[in-house]
Amino acid sequence: MTASPTDAPATQVIEWRRWLHQHPELSFQEHGTAQYVEDLLRSFPNLSVSRPTPTSVLAILKGTAGPGRTVLLRADMDALPIQEDTGLAFASVNPGVMHACGHDGHTAMLLGAARELSAHPEALRGEVRFIFQHAEELFPGGARELVDGGLLDGVDVAVGTHLMSPVPAGVIVLREGPLLAAPDSFDLTIHGHGGHAAFPHTTIDPVVIAAQVILGLQTVISRQRDPVKAGVLSVTTLHGGTAHNVIPGEVALGGSVRIFDPDLRAAMPERMEQVVRGITDAYGATYTFTYHTGYDAVNNDPAVTQVLREVAATALPDVTVHPGEPLMGGEDFSAYMTRVPGSFILIGAGGPDAAPHHHPKFDIDERALDSGTTMYVAAARRLTQPE
Ligand SMILES: [Zn+2]
Ligand SMILES: [Zn+2]
Numbered sequence: 001m002t003a004s005p006t007d008a009p010a011t012q013v014i015e016w017r018r019w020l021h022q023h024p025e026l027s028f029q030e031h032g033t034a035q036y037v038e039d040l041l042r043s044f045p046n047l048s049v050s051r052p053t054p055t056s057v058l059a060i061l062k063g064t065a066g067p068g069r070t071v072l073l074r075a076d077m078d079a080l081p082i083q084e085d086t087g088l089a090f091a092s093v094n095p096g097v098m099h100a101c102g103h104d105g106h107t108a109m110l111l112g113a114a115r116e117l118s119a120h121p122e123a124l125r126g127e128v129r130f131i132f133q134h135a136e137e138l139f140p141g142g143a144r145e146l147v148d149g150g151l152l153d154g155v156d157v158a159v160g161t162h163l164m165s166p167v168p169a170g171v172i173v174l175r176e177g178p179l180l181a182a183p184d185s186f187d188l189t190i191h192g193h194g195g196h197a198a199f200p201h202t203t204i205d206p207v208v209i210a211a212q213v214i215l216g217l218q219t220v221i222s223r224q225r226d227p228v229k230a231g232v233l234s235v236t237t238l239h240g241g242t243a244h245n246v247i248p249g250e251v252a253l254g255g256s257v258r259i260f261d262p263d264l265r266a267a268m269p270e271r272m273e274q275v276v277r278g279i280t281d282a283y284g285a286t287y288t289f290t291y292h293t294g295y296d297a298v299n300n301d302p303a304v305t306q307v308l309r310e311v312a313a314t315a316l317p318d319v320t321v322h323p324g325e326p327l328m329g330g331e332d333f334s335a336y337m338t339r340v341p342g343s344f345i346l347i348g349a350g351g352p353d354a355a356p357h358h359h360p361k362f363d364i365d366e367r368a369l370d371s372g373t374t375m376y377v378a379a380a381r382r383l384t385q386p387e
Pocket of ligand 2: 162
């Protein structure tokens with residue numbers, strides 16, 4: 001289906017993916033994974049391999065075809081705190097930990113690209129940095145740490161990929177502009193005054209107040225947001241009380257806020273707190289409200305994405321390229337994009353019946369791996385060309 005890699009390297013990528021799938025590790029704890037990746041990279045020629053952080057791995061390849069630009073290729077390596085329920089022969093051997101987002105595939109694809117590119121430095125100008133990143137799933141994320149450590153110094157463009165379960169294999173998504181939202185979160189505790197369930201008038205009932213606050217927060221999105229600007233606010237945790245006959249002293253809740261527009265995002269903490277303040281005030285309660293600013297939105301550079309579109313047409317002639325839609329999920333690949341232009345490619349790896357990401361039955365269609373490896377290789381060769 002593609003010029004490179006050949007069938008044999010594609011099989012190797014699948015083997016690497018299966019080993020990684022079987023040995024998942026949580027964010028910031030990817031020690032075995034990083035060692036596995038480092039050992040493989042050291043077995044390839046022409047790479048300079050290092051550990052920018054304890055659980056991330058960097059390989060640098062200098063092309064010998066002449067001067068050119070420096071391209072960062074990124075894969076993430078961390079897994080999730082989920083008990084796997086796929087029944088796969090290579091299912092996780094680590095209880096309660098699972099590659100349920102496809103990062104095993106990302107790592108294997110980038111290893112495949114490193115192997116192909118490092119074998120042919122004469123086909124490459126400039127420089128390629130392969131970053132096997134730790135901790136995408138856990139805020140503040142590994143990307144920020146790597147950027148702060150100087151990974152992007154001298155880098156001209158960054159390319160990342162994500163396997164996508166709802167998109168079938170044989171389709172990739174290249175989208176100019178907004179692709180993934182900024183995933184913020186919040187914690188709120190409503191402090192009332194507890195007491196006997198039979199004598200509510202002697203209490204300040206935080207359960208009833210929490211119910212009104214939850215509904216009030218929904219209106220921040222539905223009534224205060226310009227409806228053409230995408231946004232979602234989900235209250236996802238709610239804890240309070242210990243007995244049927246006791247009104248608790250406080251109720252804690254938390255949730256997720258996902259937005260693309262920077263101005264709307266910046267306004268959210270105060271708008272939310274205004275609702276919380278008004279409702280708790282009305283009933284004589286107090287509150288503690290904390291808004292956590294998460295990753296920035298992923299905004300694909302139009303020029304880089306257009307080049308990738310040309311690259312895909314040549315390198316993956318049998319693959320359908322789709323413009324996709326913005327998604328409310330988040331990704332810390334945005335940390336690279338704050339410093340250099342970049343593009344994040346979604347690679348179809350499932351289909352309509354596939355389990356969603358972060359689900360115990362999540363799996364990928366391994367035919368997608370070849371598309372990802374090929375895109376990494378072709379993008380690196382093209383984007384390192386002098387402008
Ligand atoms: Zn994920
Ligand atoms: Zn992911």
